[in-house]
Ligand SMILES: Cc1ncc(C[n+]2csc(CCOP(=O)(O)OP(=O)(O)O)c2C)c(N)n1
């Protein structure tokens with residue numbers, strides 16, 4: 001990975017605002033979809049596509065590409081918006097989200113869009129799929145890395161823990177799990193519905209190398225990925241603390257935005273706030 005210069009960091013912060021704008025526009029056009037988790041993962045997806053991953057937007061099936069699996073498929077808008085903003089397809093195509101015949105299904109469909117590595121939506125499956133890909137890379141002597149983005153509430157699915165055991169057994173140091181630790185799920189707080197803490201200790205007990213960081217600090221996230229990639233003989237996890245709905249004031253911290261889109265008036269407010277964020281970033285140049 002290249003060094004993240006202050007100039008590049010500012011560009012990525014700016015880009016994360018573009019990604020959030022794409023999410024809002026897509027959700028408004030669709031009239032349904034998931035706002036909170038999509039917005040709160042915009043900084044991390046920007047960092048992944050804009051700095052961390054080895055990939056070629058013009059050659060999405062490039063065999064040496066790093067694999068990015070979105071296990072929590074319901075936050076597809078953030079992946080689509082990041083892909084559009086990093087050159088995989090025109091940003092305007094985001095407005096086809098969830099429309100009949102679109103490549104941008106409400107939950108990602110592998111066969112629709114090249115480099116969407118898995119079809120996802122049923123929670124808890126992504127890590128197991130990533131384990132298979134990471135193990136296959138080892139067997140083939142391939143040096144791509146496997147990144148699996150998971151939500152916190154999908155840790156309530158048993159399969160995820162089986163995959164954790166397997167990854168440690170096979171010493172998959174080419175596998176990085178990233179957790180959107182936003183503390184919400186459909187009906188409220190994860191800790192009230194099915195407590196996950198102490199989550200870091202649980203991963204350590206399963207023989208993973210554990211890192212924690214602020215999921216809205218791109219520099220901190222990139223530095224954490226660099227530390228994770230230096231680990232030998234163990235899979236790694238980054239527990240990224242995020243704020244649901246990040247970037248849109250009236251959504252921030254409110255679990256009721258898990259699975260609904262903004263209406264026209266709300267989208268207008270959101271886009272105005274994002275424009276103001278962009279101005280603030282430019283003012284600091
Ligand atoms: C196996 C499975 N069970 C139930 C669901 C329905 N479902 C969709 S999202 C979700 C949980 C939401 O919490 P989280 O995954 O943390 O996402 P966030 O609200 O933070 O975006 C559930 C239960 C599903 N998609 N898959």
Ligand SMILES: [Mg+2]
Pocket residue numbers: 151152153180181182183184185
């Ligand atoms: Mg959550």
